[in-house]
Amino acid sequence: MDYKYIEQLIERYLQCETTIHEERILREFFAQDDVPTHLKQWQSLFAAQHELSQAHLDADFNKRIMELTSTRVVTPRRITLYQRMRPLFRAAAIVAFAIVIGTVMNNPGNVSSESQSDMAHAEFVLESTTSAHPETYSAELVESAADSTSFIKVQTQEDMPMP
Amino acid sequence: MQEKTLQRDILPHRDKLYRLALSITLHTAEAEDVVQDTMMQAWNHRNEWDEIANMGGWLSQICRRLALDRRQRMDRMSSLPDPTQQADRHTAFTGSDITFEQRERLTTICDMMESLPPPQNDVIRLRDIEGMTYKDIANELSLTEEQVKVYLFRARQRIKTAYSKIENYGL
Numbered sequence: 001m002d003y004k005y006i007e008q009l010i011e012r013y014l015q016c017e018t019t020i021h022e023e024r025i026l027r028e029f030f031a032q033d034d035v036p037t038h039l040k041q042w043q044s045l046f047a048a049q050h051e052l053s054q055a056h057l058d059a060d061f062n063k064r065i066m067e068l069t070s071t072r073v074v075t076p077r078r079i080t081l082y083q084r085m086r087p088l089f090r091a092a093a094i095v096a097f098a099i100v101i102g103t104v105m106n107n108p109g110n111v112s113s114e115s116q117s118d119m120a121h122a123e124f125v126l127e128s129t130t131s132a133h134p135e136t137y138s139a140e141l142v143e144s145a146a147d148s149t150s151f152i153k154v155q156t157q158e159d160m161p162m163p
Numbered sequence: 164m165q166e167k168t169l170q171r172d173i174l175p176h177r178d179k180l181y182r183l184a185l186s187i188t189l190h191t192a193e194a195e196d197v198v199q200d201t202m203m204q205a206w207n208h209r210n211e212w213d214e215i216a217n218m219g220g221w222l223s224q225i226c227r228r229l230a231l232d233r234r235q236r237m238d239r240m241s242s243l244p245d246p247t248q249q250a251d252r253h254t255a256f257t258g259s260d261i262t263f264e265q266r267e268r269l270t271t272i273c274d275m276m277e278s279l280p281p282p283q284n285d286v287i288r289l290r291d292i293e294g295m296t297y298k299d300i301a302n303e304l305s306l307t308e309e310q311v312k313v314y315l316f317r318a319r320q321r322i323k324t325a326y327s328k329i330e331n332y333g334l
Contacts, residue, residue: 048272056178
């Protein structure tokens with residue numbers, strides 16, 4: 001082996017002018033035992049690089065990781081109260097909507113077929129009482145209708161999901 | 164699906180990560196634990212894999228952080244009076260077929276690489292231990308090739324100074 005060549009390679013290595021191939025030559029040269037004394041100091045560098053580059057894990061490492069990951073497919077994840085309740089918000093919105101629709105349908109203005117007999121009975125009672133005291137009862141009826149719709153409005157806003 | 168990605172894109176980095184963990188902890192068993200923890204952390208973030216362009220760099224960051232934590236813990240343990248609790252960094256590289264001389268020089272080079280400021284330490288490790296091209300190093304560290312050359316030059320100048328000192332003391 002021509003040591004002049006190795007000395008040149010070391011010089012060029014330190015100047016970052018060596019190729020990957022030339023650097024490999026250096027490491028392999030210093031990996032052998034009989035290195036001339038004047039180059040000994042570089043042996044600890046290049047031989048150590050060589051030894052470290054050979055370090056590797058056991059073959060069964062992959063198997064161990066695959067086993068670990070398959071047993072941990074369901075990883076515990078923190079769920080906030082908001083995330084947990086999220087499906088319920090939609091249900092609550094639907095219920096609130098149904099209540100609004102139901103109230104509108106039951107309004108004395110648009111009489112639905114199911115409550116027609118009830119309404120007829122109520123109208124009969126209403127008529128008999130309002131005819132006795134016309135001013136008092138008609139005013140009360142309007143007031144209560146206004147109250148029930150405004151109550152529903154507040155209710156639906158409370159049940160809306162958070163933005 | 165994710166098991167396939169694990170096998171194809173993540174597990175092949177294992178030996179590179181092991182050598183990184185080894186050069187920080189200087190301890191084979193601890194380094195192996197670090198790589199295992201790195202893999203498990205990567206697995207726990209598997210929903211983000213699609214967004215990671217540079218898997219090698221991402222894994223190395225996790226591995227370096229875990230290895231540094233481990234080294235700190237080892238240093239704390241070695242100050243304990245109970246010797247059975249110790250995983251001393253300087254009984255390092257406890258492989259069966261390693262000489263005292265080999266252990267000494269491995270410890271020296273690892274300490275030297277890790278004493279360099281980032282990203283010089285990563286650049287010289289990827290070049291001199293992993294034998295990667297400037298282009299691949301630039302990709303892994305999100306640098307330009309020119310930057311890689313500059314950092315490598317600085318790192319090798321530091322190494323030159325350090326090994327000249329060894330030479331002077333040695334003679």
